[in-house]
Amino acid sequence: MKDAVSEIEYILIAAVDLGGVMGLSGTLPWHIPSDFKHFKKTTEGHPMIMGRKTCESLKGALPNRDNLVLSRNTTHQKDGFLFFSSQKSIEDWAVQNKKNKIFVVGGAEIYSLYLAVATSILISRIETKVVGGDTYFPEFASPPWHLEEKIKNEPGAQEEFPWHLEIWKK
Numbered sequence: 656m657k658d659a660v661s662e663i664e665y666i667l668i669a670a671v672d673l674g675g676v677m678g679l680s681g682t683l684p685w686h687i688p689s690d691f692k693h694f695k696k697t698t699e700g701h702p703m704i705m706g707r708k709t710c711e712s713l714k715g716a717l718p719n720r721d722n723l724v725l726s727r728n729t730t731h732q733k734d735g736f737l738f739f740s741s742q743k744s745i746e747d748w749a750v751q752n753k754k755n756k757i758f759v760v761g762g763a764e765i766y767s768l769y770l771a772v773a774t775s776i777l778i779s780r781i782e783t784k785v786v787g788g789d790t791y792f793p794e795f796a797s798p799p800w801h802l803e804e805k806i807k808n809e810p811g812a813q814e815e816f817p818w819h820l821e822i823w824k825k
């Protein structure tokens with residue numbers, strides 16, 4: 656029988672340009688409402704793990720989700736966010752709170768940490784190449800990863816760039 660820890664499913668969710676860029680000067684390099692909508696719909700009701708720098712880039716905690724933050728500095732605090740100093744302490748929290756599906760929402764350092772244990776990656780592939788991007792989604796190898804599905808969106812009239820969803824599985 657599987658134990659509670661091995662039953663936890665980790666899913667990475669990210670928006671990434673055609674060259675792998677996902678961040679610029681501590682923030683997102685684009686504003687794409689339909690991608691925010693997809694992110695909200697996918698993650699609502701589930702815990703999300705983020706790095707301290709990504710937490711700092713947010714005005715506040717995202718509603719209807721546990722906002723879990725990894726930081727080595729145990730004195731950090733921010734309203735609506737729960738801080739943890741290790742993956743193990745998040746795992747213990749998840750087991751205690753009976754959470755078995757967790758989204759990993761970035762940034763790059765935190766995606767790198769969770770690639771090994773994740774079973775899915777949802778990439779909103781933003782169809783542009785950002786100039787001067789400074790944060791890149793980590794390389795991931797195929798195998799073990801394979802592109803299971805590619806879903807084209809109808810671009811919104813006011814959107815900065817078109818994008819499509821890539822679903823990667825192990």
Ligand SMILES: NC(=O)c1ccc[n+]([C@@H]2O[C@H](COP(=O)([O-])OP(=O)(O)OC[C@H]3O[C@@H](n4cnc5c(N)ncnc54)[C@H](OP(=O)(O)O)[C@@H]3O)[C@@H](O)[C@H]2O)c1
Pocket residue numbers: 668669670671676677678679680681682683705706707708709710712725726727728731739740741742760761762763764765766768790
């Ligand atoms: N496009 C997207 O989908 C997307 C998603 C999220 C973020 N972003 C962008 O990505 C950028 C931020 O990414 P980033 O890689 O620079 O930072 P990050 O991953 O958000 O945060 C890094 C921080 O996480 C903590 N950390 C890392 N490893 C840890 C470990 N093993 N144990 C405990 N704490 C640990 C450390 O915090 P302390 O320094 O406090 O110890 C570290 O400084 C921003 O530009 C943001 O807008 C993009």
